[in-house]
Amino acid sequence: MPAPTLEHATPAGDDSLDIAVPSDLPLQVQRALQEDLGAGDLTAALVPADRQCRATIISRESAVICGRPYVDACFTALDPAVRLDWRIAEGEVASPDQVLLEVTGAARALLSCERSALNFLQLLSATATAARAYTALIAGTGCTVLDTRKTIPGLRTAQKYAVRIGGAHNHRMGLYDAILIKENHIIASGGIAAAVDRARQIDPRVTVEVEVECLAELREVIAARADIALLDDFPLELLREAVAINRAAPRPLRLEASGGVSAESVRRIAETGVDFVSIGAITKHIKAIDLSMRFA
Amino acid sequence: MPAPTLEHATPAGDDSLDIAVPSDLPLQVQRALQEDLGAGDLTAALVPADRQCRATIISRESAVICGRPYVDACFTALDPAVRLDWRIAEGEVASPDQVLLEVTGAARALLSCERSALNFLQLLSATATAARAYTALIAGTGCTVLDTRKTIPGLRTAQKYAVRIGGAHNHRMGLYDAILIKENHIIASGGIAAAVDRARQIDPRVTVEVEVECLAELREVIAARADIALLDDFPLELLREAVAINRAAPRPLRLEASGGVSAESVRRIAETGVDFVSIGAITKHIKAIDLSMRFA
Amino acid sequence: MPAPTLEHATPAGDDSLDIAVPSDLPLQVQRALQEDLGAGDLTAALVPADRQCRATIISRESAVICGRPYVDACFTALDPAVRLDWRIAEGEVASPDQVLLEVTGAARALLSCERSALNFLQLLSATATAARAYTALIAGTGCTVLDTRKTIPGLRTAQKYAVRIGGAHNHRMGLYDAILIKENHIIASGGIAAAVDRARQIDPRVTVEVEVECLAELREVIAARADIALLDDFPLELLREAVAINRAAPRPLRLEASGGVSAESVRRIAETGVDFVSIGAITKHIKAIDLSMRFA
């Protein structure tokens, strides 16, 4: 199976920004095809070997479409000469029954890839749609939606890509590219200031974030000059107070709210003035987009 | 990272049957840990190297618990001496706030594994819970819930395992272990009888299933001696007629209903007398179970 | 090394049926080339870098040719511009000294690939030839030749492909796609009926086969409504009786004979009326076809 070229995707309506495709895309596509094709597609033989065909992928519901490079890689793997005419940009919103892609190629290859391609597209569009939904709900507040590490095992880079396509942003990729200090670490270090100091020693360049449970702790975190304070499960009133305390500080840090974030609550949380709201639901829940592939 | 032993899981309340664990479990766990740990867990260093600790994983909502062997593999990979005391059987229903697992080991290892272990457990428990829910809804009808190939790319074996733990059954694993004849194949083969004949030639042992769009086609499929007819998007009335036609046949086949299956409709569909109802929602949607890990 | 496209092969003289190529073909070819080329082909440097050449692969004996997609993948990996003119179809019978393939490309690439390509072709043609030989011996009996899980470790999908190209059929691919109940399982389950019932619970869709040691057990298996009874090492007389018993049953199942099957005995076994005869020799023994590659 020829490996695809790594690309950048330009989300629709955003001509200035592009989103990088993860470098493990080829491996992800290879694994998906192998688990579906196994010892060989028994059914494709019911169609003549030389038959070419045209098919369309249609969205049956409104959704932010995400996953074009994964779909391209699926089809190209089985028919390097396939023609892929996308009718929608990566990150653009599809309407119900909209044709997303017209694909022309060997009928057998198209049948063998159909499910793998759709599985990527329905999953990544689901994540992008969720990211877009939360982003839209807090538009104009100045607050930014972040994802979390609550992802599907093995698909983190793909899901984090979909989050970006959806217009939200990524929290740390893993345990290696930022430090989030929690209660255990504070106790083990002998206090917030000590924990932040040690974190700076561990890595003077990565973001240091501290989870706080009350406003007193927040004040300590501000004094310790962390980069971000994570306010977990704070009621709105306390969030507002936290924002006020932070703004009054000589050196304010950034505030992230998390916990109990729902479509109902997210805007109120954002309007408290926090910088970030992080939402596990974007990547841990999947409401797969309803797609179908129709053969002409 | 030491690779785990492949096991069989005994779902709760079912002392006679065991579910085989997929042979790619070690690779799945290795990938999940690598994507989270990357160049190394920066944060764990905030806890002393020799600290042992005890933690519990708690379910915050009611759910069929699934994924114990994956969780075991995560923790064992980073602390081979970890002690894992499960308080719930694989496939058993947890109540809200129930302790699922008590884990004792090196504090750093536990912190480094926490997210990977929870990500497997919340995902697979979600799938098992969905499978159990649909299965419960049609209890007593004699109809069997099946999954589909609409799965998370790269995690098919794990999700199909969760489906079995949830008490539903697996449709084909991929394109290689059964033949499902659709409209395109029928046209290409010159009719249903010809298509079934060719499928038998392709493989005389695998199940041959034919998707039909009307009762006339069903009659042809029965006559052609396929194993299963797939009735896609049939209204209830037609499903009942299909069952009657099939029962009256000298050599009845098995009937599978699919399409538009929801929690509301599934029992009525099952009560029509079809043998199987296949439901993409079980694996393509994920409503991650809400879990937390607490350190004592 | 560019990865090849997965194809279907049309065996010679059979214009209606095609055989799916295993999805792990690219990995198999990559491994074969790596084990032969290692740190680099020292010898190819004796030929000028820009030399093009033409070579032919010739069969020195009569054989069913199998492995074209593997050979194509070998040559294409080292010279993407190579021209491959096959003079024989996949599955067609070659005569001694027949030219199978004319290949034109970079001389060094052809020399570097020669052995890997021939190793695949001589192995897979051997398996296909064995499959064809047994199939031919029982032509007209209505009995079908099956392979077994007695395969070369790591090459199961390739060998099972060769079996299909040879005109025989595949028994289960592995322990995951069918259930074969043996004596141990029967004892553990408390009898044949109980074992079959449990197998149906384990998976209601996969084929359930039971190995029997006498006619009394066969009657139990028929009563238990298994799909297939495996008659292992039955003398001809008992096979005939088994067929008669099964035909007289209200719901006959399919009968598979195995054990002690040789070129001498296979037709007599098939003529007893059993549905399948499974033969480990097809895949566990290799009588490599004698091939040579000649440079023009």
Place this chain on the structure above:
Amino acid sequence: MPAPTLEHATPAGDDSLDIAVPSDLPLQVQRALQEDLGAGDLTAALVPADRQCRATIISRESAVICGRPYVDACFTALDPAVRLDWRIAEGEVASPDQVLLEVTGAARALLSCERSALNFLQLLSATATAARAYTALIAGTGCTVLDTRKTIPGLRTAQKYAVRIGGAHNHRMGLYDAILIKENHIIASGGIAAAVDRARQIDPRVTVEVEVECLAELREVIAARADIALLDDFPLELLREAVAINRAAPRPLRLEASGGVSAESVRRIAETGVDFVSIGAITKHIKAIDLSMRFA
């Protein structure tokens, strides 16, 4: 699956010499188990999870037993606590119906591994037996049996190990560790002397061998100071002459005979005085040893 330790095997009756196990053994075993177990062993669930059992592997025919480390790795992968009591040394000759191994462990693990373990053992014992047979046939002649690169794709290191266990020796492992100059290279280089000179420049340390077609060429090869001359398909008479010519040379090289070597001809070839006889049949043909595993 825990990976096995790499070992050296001491062939029976040879207390001074040990054979190194290939470093890719763990990967080979992992692949074999994965292709057989796939999404999980459906059948093992018919046996209670806590059942321990004892089984023996028995050889049904006389054979040089080879593959113990591979068998150990198979069983240990699924039951790290398995007890393996070998009753025969690696490389020792088994009699028909001899117990080779007594294995005690989890019944399910033993059932799940049985076929993979036997597949390795029957294959590698076949190769070792063939190697031993040819070696025995020329005992006392001073000639050494060599294998070739005509191996099963992907299993070269395992087969070359079996050859050594069988008492024969390995020709080059691949294209990277020796230079074999054939007709094409000679033409391209402008003669034998030039070709050998260039080979020495390519690598001054690896063995340089030249295939010759007549005695005149042999003389050139001797003059060019190659290490070995390969006499392909030489009749016995010419082989004897070649030996004489070489012995008379001021600086004799070593002579290797190949082509048309059979059990009938090998001793006469060896008795001509050549140093090596290389035999593709040892690794390209497989006459799998008949083994069975019996559960107590």
Place this chain on the structure above:
Amino acid sequence: MPAPTLEHATPAGDDSLDIAVPSDLPLQVQRALQEDLGAGDLTAALVPADRQCRATIISRESAVICGRPYVDACFTALDPAVRLDWRIAEGEVASPDQVLLEVTGAARALLSCERSALNFLQLLSATATAARAYTALIAGTGCTVLDTRKTIPGLRTAQKYAVRIGGAHNHRMGLYDAILIKENHIIASGGIAAAVDRARQIDPRVTVEVEVECLAELREVIAARADIALLDDFPLELLREAVAINRAAPRPLRLEASGGVSAESVRRIAETGVDFVSIGAITKHIKAIDLSMRFA
């Protein structure tokens, strides 16, 4: 080969901080052993299979020792029962002829691992020693030594680990965890302010650094509120001016100097007041530490 547990290393003389071991350590060790052992260690057979032995690894020169977890993994892979008594902590300075490690185990395993273990230790100690040397040269200046992406292909995580063990810090791991805006990006974006704005849109959390070529550009970068300005190849006088400009700014950023950094110049650069000095030489050059392993 059993995979090692991932650990944290506590550099000598620093009881409060630990360095995380990269999660790809097991794969790195597996590859190193495979490339050295190939089809099997021919030489180890010269030593009896049951011989145990004791050996020491000795440093022949003064060096910061780094790579203990890699060495442990090498030995444990071939002899799980090996005893490893380190006489020096990870990150501690060895004197010439100091015993670093006493290892007791199977003689063959020790001989087979010797070179792989030493290759890791001499490489990683070289990198740690270089990092320590530069760090020591600027001690007390408040400036921090950083590495770069100029690493050995495939060994980035291991080298970045050695840098941390040596007491320096890591610049970004790759192109995915920070943004470094260079001249091309500035031109393409239409100016520094526009480039920084776009970078913030791309990812609001990662560090944004801008390479500047003159003080005017530095002022723009400060105004654009980037996180770091990279002063490449600035003479000392200009570096001092840059520091003054930055300190006078209402919102100073951090300054990184790079280019032309040598042991001679590094302290003068650090004394200008820049926050970071990044040095490609730490990872791109390797002055392997002279080690030997002696068998008792």
Place this chain on the structure above:
Amino acid sequence: MPAPTLEHATPAGDDSLDIAVPSDLPLQVQRALQEDLGAGDLTAALVPADRQCRATIISRESAVICGRPYVDACFTALDPAVRLDWRIAEGEVASPDQVLLEVTGAARALLSCERSALNFLQLLSATATAARAYTALIAGTGCTVLDTRKTIPGLRTAQKYAVRIGGAHNHRMGLYDAILIKENHIIASGGIAAAVDRARQIDPRVTVEVEVECLAELREVIAARADIALLDDFPLELLREAVAINRAAPRPLRLEASGGVSAESVRRIAETGVDFVSIGAITKHIKAIDLSMRFA
């Protein structure tokens, strides 16, 4: 990422000889790109997607250039349509500020590959340059420079390729393709003659070399008819005596000097008349060549 074709490189000024590229080149390049690109190149998005550009790679110092096939593979992986115009042959000496390569392609792809390509080129050119330097120092002596197994873990084939490009030659690739008998082996075997005899039994075709510590041992090695004697850390006077002893022998073997070889000493060592001088410094030390990539 499309995998590159394996090639042979023709070192400059040497039109008769070509060097084989290692077969693991595609995997090495894939790993290098993955470790640098990770979840995606964040920075490339600052450049428009459709921008093409031209860039040059320039050597800032004099060096033997090596690594062209690796560089080609890096660029082609991200832009299959890239145009690569090399201005220097593999193995040719570059002058300071010489343009080595002009590359034209997608600006983003070029930026994303830049570091990986340069990292290969600076490393392999360093190794080739070191090899060439030692080779040049002993020109005309008839002695050959060899590398050792002291290589960068995981990059052995690439470094051994660079050694050949630099004009030196490879010692054994690993423990599997030659036998080097050291003190331990001699003791275990009961003397030099016994050790050589056993080595010949282990493998009658591979080179057998014996490390000696004095002239008495050398005489034993000559008598035992090993292929090479390794004279480790012999002073010049003793080396000369060793050469004389060997030349006087009825069947001289080849002599290899090692230990304490430096640029200062190498010629004097070579002039003693030894056949080989092996130098760990060539591969274990890396003095990366100073390269830069400039965008037009």
